[in-house]
Amino acid sequence: MPTITEHKKCVCVEFGNTNNNKYWEYTLYNDGTAMTAFGRIGVTRTENTPPQAKALKKWAEKTRASNKPDKRYTEIKAVDTGSSSSSNSTAVKSAALKDIARKQIKSTNPLTQELIDYCAKVNVHQIMKQSGGKITFDASSAQFKTPLGVIAPDQVADARNLLVKISDFVSDNDFTNRKFAPALNSYLRLIPHDVGMSKISPKLIFPNSQTVIAENDLLDGLETSFIDVTTKPKKKTTKKKDNTPQIFNVELKHVTDKKILTYIKNLYQKTRKSMHQSNSLSVHAVYTVKIAIMASAFEKYGATLPDIRQLWHGTKASNLLSILKGGLIIPSSSSGHVTGRLYGDGVYASSISTKALNYATNFWGSGGSTDRTFMFLLDMAMGKTHIAGRGWGSYPMRGTNSTWAKGGQSGVINDEMIVYRLDQINLTHLIEFRQRR
Numbered sequence: 001m002p003t004i005t006e007h008k009k010c011v012c013v014e015f016g017n018t019n020n021n022k023y024w025e026y027t028l029y030n031d032g033t034a035m036t037a038f039g040r041i042g043v044t045r046t047e048n049t050p051p052q053a054k055a056l057k058k059w060a061e062k063t064r065a066s067n068k069p070d071k072r073y074t075e076i077k078a079v080d081t082g083s084s085s086s087s088n089s090t091a092v093k094s095a096a097l098k099d100i101a102r103k104q105i106k107s108t109n110p111l112t113q114e115l116i117d118y119c120a121k122v123n124v125h126q127i128m129k130q131s132g133g134k135i136t137f138d139a140s141s142a143q144f145k146t147p148l149g150v151i152a153p154d155q156v157a158d159a160r161n162l163l164v165k166i167s168d169f170v171s172d173n174d175f176t177n178r179k180f181a182p183a184l185n186s187y188l189r190l191i192p193h194d195v196g197m198s199k200i201s202p203k204l205i206f207p208n209s210q211t212v213i214a215e216n217d218l219l220d221g222l223e224t225s226f227i228d229v230t231t232k233p234k235k236k237t238t239k240k241k242d243n244t245p246q247i248f249n250v251e252l253k254h255v256t257d258k259k260i261l262t263y264i265k266n267l268y269q270k271t272r273k274s275m276h277q278s279n280s281l282s283v284h285a286v287y288t289v290k291i292a293i294m295a296s297a298f299e300k301y302g303a304t305l306p307d308i309r310q311l312w313h314g315t316k317a318s319n320l321l322s323i324l325k326g327g328l329i330i331p332s333s334s335s336g337h338v339t340g341r342l343y344g345d346g347v348y349a350s351s352i353s354t355k356a357l358n359y360a361t362n363f364w365g366s367g368g369s370t371d372r373t374f375m376f377l378l379d380m381a382m383g384k385t386h387i388a389g390r391g392w393g394s395y396p397m398r399g400t401n402s403t404w405a406k407g408g409q410s411g412v413i414n415d416e417m418i419v420y421r422l423d424q425i426n427l428t429h430l431i432e433f434r435q436r437r
Contacts, residue, residue, distance in 0.1 A: 006026075011041065014181075036049075107254075115252070156190075156222050163215060163219065166206055250291050255288055261283075278314075297422065302421075315360055315375070323376075355415075356375055381401070387404050387410065388405045
């Protein structure tokens with residue numbers, strides 16, 4: 001049986017002048033034969049067996065830089081784990097994402113295991129829904145896949161850079177800008193969506209900032225769930241080989257201690273405000289959290305600073321798995337998909353519980369709520385603090401470790417605290433909220 005010597009894929013995505021959403025690929029074999037395939041992404045596939053020279057010539061024609069934008073194909077790097085065409089791919093042990101999380105997140109309590117299952121489920125659901133079904137989850141390999149292969153981390157990184165550009169056009173309502181459509185087309189070559197078969201205006205794909213926020217959540221979920229298929233297997237031992245890469249290094253424990261529960265419930269009650277939509281929620285369950293990478297970094301730096309405060313940080317349920325994987329991140333404020341970045345690029349928290357909880361209910365983004373809502377309690381090392389004024393400024397201020405936007409004084413209604421280094425924060429508790437009955 002011939003073996004594959006080379007395999008390449010390219011796509012042509014263009015919306016506006018037409019509705020191109022197609023692919024072309026070739027495979028070369030060591031016996032001198034070749035196979036080509038083409039069609040509409042995720043819809044049709046036609047295969048041919050031309051001579052290798054003809055297949056290579058066709059590739060050169062389709063990817064030629066001088067082609068018109070609506071006819072130009074670009075190579076994609078999606079990893080194909082379904083065949084031997086990817087010479088550097090390594091088979092991943094069959095395991096659903098939730099099984100990997102269950103195995104690697106340190107916990108034995110049934111309630112905590114159920115929470116882990118929920119985090120994986122809501123993450124998968126959000127990604128599949130946002131892509132219109134063009135991105136699916138393969139439970140046997142724990143991978144998100146497009147019709148053209150697995151979406152790899154570098155592909156997500158490229159897509160995120162393009163989403164920043166798209167977001168700027170959307171937030172400025174600048175859909176006629178000549179750079180908008182090319183950025184959108186390039187983005188959809190990396191992250192496929194179901195856009196139908198008819199001609200469609202690019203504006204309808206990302207009509208407002210809410211759709212960009214949802215798309216950013218999709219990218220967060222993809223980064224969380226990717227299991228690197230090129231990860232080298234562990235060295236052989238006498239035990240049964242496990243090729244599953246280490247993804248989580250977290251301790252998550254359900255709290256039953258009445259003193260701790262009472263303390264957190266009282267802290268929430270004392271700092272809630274009726275003006276916030278989330279005021280109708282009450283504490284349902286509390287979990288202690290120890291994310292190794294965060295705890296270690298905080299101990300080395302944050303814990304050495306003065307003024308360590310216990311604050312609240314709300315997050316969407318679909319982001320939980322990402323946070324448990326690697327801790328919080330500092331997103332760039334250069335695009336409209338980021339909310340709450342008035343005081344620069346940093347981690348934002350609040351001493352007002354319902355202020356932070358509103359971010360978990362999508363109040364600040366696309367609206368709506370979920371049946372299960374979550375918020376973190378964290379330690380934030382403020383160090384030397386700058387108290388923000390009412391006007392615009394450049395943050396962080398030189399010589400300071402943090403910014404404090406005081407409610408009623410700094411042009412905001414409720415307190416916000418911001419640090420600009422990840423090693424100044426440490427998540428300590430995850431609290432689940434439900435509607436009061």
